[in-house]
Amino acid sequence: MKTEDEGSTLRIVDIARMAHVSTGTVDRVIHNRGKVSAENLQKVKAVLEMVDYRPNLMARSLASKRSYVIYAVIPSFEVGDYWADVYAGINRAIEEVGRYNVLIKIVYFDKYSELSFNRVVQDLKTRKFDAVLIATLFSDCVISFSKYLEKLSVPYVYLDSHIPDQKQLAYFGTSSQETGHVAARLLYSKVGVDKDILIGQIVHDDNSLSTQWINRELGFKNYLESVGFKGNLRYAKLRSGDESYNFKVLDDIFQSHENIVGAITFNSTCHVLGEYIKSRDHLNITLIGYDITKKNVDMLSGGVVSALIAQRPEIQGHCGIISIYEHLVLGRKVNSINYMPIDILVKENILFYNNIGL
Amino acid sequence: MKTEDEGSTLRIVDIARMAHVSTGTVDRVIHNRGKVSAENLQKVKAVLEMVDYRPNLMARSLASKRSYVIYAVIPSFEVGDYWADVYAGINRAIEEVGRYNVLIKIVYFDKYSELSFNRVVQDLKTRKFDAVLIATLFSDCVISFSKYLEKLSVPYVYLDSHIPDQKQLAYFGTSSQETGHVAARLLYSKVGVDKDILIGQIVHDDNSLSTQWINRELGFKNYLESVGFKGNLRYAKLRSGDESYNFKVLDDIFQSHENIVGAITFNSTCHVLGEYIKSRDHLNITLIGYDITKKNVDMLSGGVVSALIAQRPEIQGHCGIISIYEHLVLGRKVNSINYMPIDILVKENILFYNNIGL
DNA sequence: AAAACAAATGTGTTCGTACACACAATATGA
DNA sequence: TCATATTGTGTGTACGAACACATTTGTTTT
Numbered sequence: 001m002k003t004e005d006e007g008s009t010l011r012i013v014d015i016a017r018m019a020h021v022s023t024g025t026v027d028r029v030i031h032n033r034g035k036v037s038a039e040n041l042q043k044v045k046a047v048l049e050m051v052d053y054r055p056n057l058m059a060r061s062l063a064s065k066r067s068y069v070i071y072a073v074i075p076s077f078e079v080g081d082y083w084a085d086v087y088a089g090i091n092r093a094i095e096e097v098g099r100y101n102v103l104i105k106i107v108y109f110d111k112y113s114e115l116s117f118n119r120v121v122q123d124l125k126t127r128k129f130d131a132v133l134i135a136t137l138f139s140d141c142v143i144s145f146s147k148y149l150e151k152l153s154v155p156y157v158y159l160d161s162h163i164p165d166q167k168q169l170a171y172f173g174t175s176s177q178e179t180g181h182v183a184a185r186l187l188y189s190k191v192g193v194d195k196d197i198l199i200g201q202i203v204h205d206d207n208s209l210s211t212q213w214i215n216r217e218l219g220f221k222n223y224l225e226s227v228g229f230k231g232n233l234r235y236a237k238l239r240s241g242d243e244s245y246n247f248k249v250l251d252d253i254f255q256s257h258e259n260i261v262g263a264i265t266f267n268s269t270c271h272v273l274g275e276y277i278k279s280r281d282h283l284n285i286t287l288i289g290y291d292i293t294k295k296n297v298d299m300l301s302g303g304v305v306s307a308l309i310a311q312r313p314e315i316q317g318h319c320g321i322i323s324i325y326e327h328l329v330l331g332r333k334v335n336s337i338n339y340m341p342i343d344i345l346v347k348e349n350i351l352f353y354n355n356i357g358l
Numbered sequence: 359m360k361t362e363d364e365g366s367t368l369r370i371v372d373i374a375r376m377a378h379v380s381t382g383t384v385d386r387v388i389h390n391r392g393k394v395s396a397e398n399l400q401k402v403k404a405v406l407e408m409v410d411y412r413p414n415l416m417a418r419s420l421a422s423k424r425s426y427v428i429y430a431v432i433p434s435f436e437v438g439d440y441w442a443d444v445y446a447g448i449n450r451a452i453e454e455v456g457r458y459n460v461l462i463k464i465v466y467f468d469k470y471s472e473l474s475f476n477r478v479v480q481d482l483k484t485r486k487f488d489a490v491l492i493a494t495l496f497s498d499c500v501i502s503f504s505k506y507l508e509k510l511s512v513p514y515v516y517l518d519s520h521i522p523d524q525k526q527l528a529y530f531g532t533s534s535q536e537t538g539h540v541a542a543r544l545l546y547s548k549v550g551v552d553k554d555i556l557i558g559q560i561v562h563d564d565n566s567l568s569t570q571w572i573n574r575e576l577g578f579k580n581y582l583e584s585v586g587f588k589g590n591l592r593y594a595k596l597r598s599g600d601e602s603y604n605f606k607v608l609d610d611i612f613q614s615h616e617n618i619v620g621a622i623t624f625n626s627t628c629h630v631l632g633e634y635i636k637s638r639d640h641l642n643i644t645l646i647g648y649d650i651t652k653k654n655v656d657m658l659s660g661g662v663v664s665a666l667i668a669q670r671p672e673i674q675g676h677c678g679i680i681s682i683y684e685h686l687v688l689g690r691k692v693n694s695i696n697y698m699p700i701d702i703l704v705k706e707n708i709l710f711y712n713n714i715g716l
Numbered sequence: 717a718a719a720a721c722a723a724a725t726g727t728g729t730t731c732g733t734a735c736a737c738a739c740a741a742t743a744t745g746a
Numbered sequence: 747t748c749a750t751a752t753t754g755t756g757t758g759t760a761c762g763a764a765c766a767c768a769t770t771t772g773t774t775t776t
Contacts, residue, residue: 009457011762022726027764035724058416058458059762062731066764099367100416175710182706189548223706342707348539348581349700352532369732380756385734393754417732420761424734 010051018051019043030055057330067101068328070321072133073120074159075111080294082268082313083111086135086159089317097325104321105129112204114138121145131169131324132156139163139211155327157320161212162337170323170334174311176212179342180219183264183288186307186344188227190286191262196232198253198263198285200273202240216266216290234260238272250276262286271295274304292345292353300350310343310353368409376409377401388413415688425459426686428679430491431478432517433469438652440626440671441469443712444493444517447675455683462679463487470562472496479503489527489682490514497521497569513685515678519570520695528681528692532669534570537700538577541622541646544665544702546585548644549620554590556611556621556643558631560598574624574648592618596630608634620644629653632662650703650711658708668701672712 016023021040028036029044072090077083094104107124110116117138124132125148132149136142136158146166149156155169162171191197199217201209234257238246254260263273263285270289277285283304289296292310299305319338326332345353374381379398386394387402430448435441452462465482468474475496482490483506490507494500494516504524507514513527520529549555557575559567592615596604612618621631621643628647635643641662647654650668657663677696684690703711
């Protein structure tokens, strides 16, 4: 606990006077520029500590000639997508700090293509920058890129899903397993103990599931097990964009398993299941999904999806940039793991979800 | 849409040069200080408009000698209370902007006493300040105070519950009726169409219900009506802190109405019902309440309360102060009505609720 | 002992804006 | 006509910190 200063903020000149040195010396101490005698170093540090010196950030930013380049590496998106919200948050951060010694550049990759991510990384390796914000869709690639960044001592911030044992400056996102618990709880409370649940796996070309999917599903199953769920989990492998195929697969499953009364997907594509449920009029089925995309929200408002789980993408994007700003420009400490709140959205509270005040 | 400037930000000297006047003249135009010829006023305004001049806020704040006093008028609280979170948000705002030309002072009133609120108001009338943040617990008193503030052209920001047709600079809080809908939906989905619901009214000395309570209850009933709820609403008038009395009242109600399977309170005192339900082992009853107070959260974690509805009090406090800062210091426009998201908290997602990133 | 050098320390200018003040131009009154 | 307001206009300094550069002090070399 620091004692409350009565308004009067001490400046560098004050520190200098108190330590009986010049402002230049204080400046050198503050910035570890060296060329200070051991004795003076000691004295100045003591005074700084004692008065809990806080630099005037306005003055600092004004005087500082140093300027920083930050790259944000995120998936490309369309209006209403999940990543559109992240982008909005990044943009809000740019509005706030973009003029003050930081230049933020956004580069995009294809969220279904590891290759495209790696291409972006290769391109970045030819460029000069001071920090990176990375959407961690492809863990392995991200880890390898992080190694490279560490060698250059370039700080990096992760967004979206957590990668353990990394040296990121900060991570913003949810605990994927916990979101699985929440999803399971919501579904279980409607489905009951002995009915079946459909898990819709909407896969893209490469046929692989993301780490986030895997962790969410893990959390989901853990919860069901913990509450003694006795029903079955039925899997439907669906294809993004191929409606006739999907409908056929789903028809088969629902015909052979009449006990299915709940359904879920572990990414933002639950609208695919929603379209089927809606067109087949299976409205007794409780459908739960992730992320506040336009399609999902429409399904929620229309009563097809009963709940969506969200993780404040806008805030994630915003905090991601701001944390870098605070680190680089203001020299502040930032938490390395920041789990975002897990939001439960239903028809009745979706309206205000994106009102985040300022 | 403004055109994107390629980095280079124009300064006052640049504007001056472009308009063929001195920086002093530009300054006078920007701040409406007068003493500028019609001709020059025109020219400078045109240039400012054309280049979409954005002052360097750092430099402005540094150079400005003007400093502002903001009062925050909120209820006193104990650790773990609802208003403790609001206070935390205000404090975070103080950390952020408190050093830069604004002095924020907090004054407290007793949340159960209109008189104490009015006393605070009377005291404020003897003081000098530039803006106020007001917790709108007592609408009538707030309206009368607002009239006074309008005469002095002192901007005021409302927190907590909305008062229509006022000229507040900004309001931060939820739409009370909507939160009633959400509560009803959650309860209804567990209770079903023909069971009874207990409404616990925990009243204080003055025996009156807050506007917020009334609106939440209104929204609650509207929802139940819209979905064709056929059960009965049973009311229990309880006293804060008088456990033996409350238990007796509740025992009576539950004995005479065996059909009650759901319960709710429309303020943060649902733990009072929770204590009863827990001690009588009525754990089949679905209990829903408002606000993330320590007592409520404990009940939620313990499985007694099944869901809590929250409205980001920390963010409200923070945004309240920041909106005043933006208005006074930065001269920015702020939205006059800001409905906060309505959060649904259950056992599984309560853990991360207060992680708000930065 | 003087010169050369390195290390330590102090001074001065700069960032973009606010604002006080000096000065110029015009108008008003005696 | 001169003195005095009145209004418009430009200049200079301050804000607090960063950083370049000048100066002092101490040490080593010749």
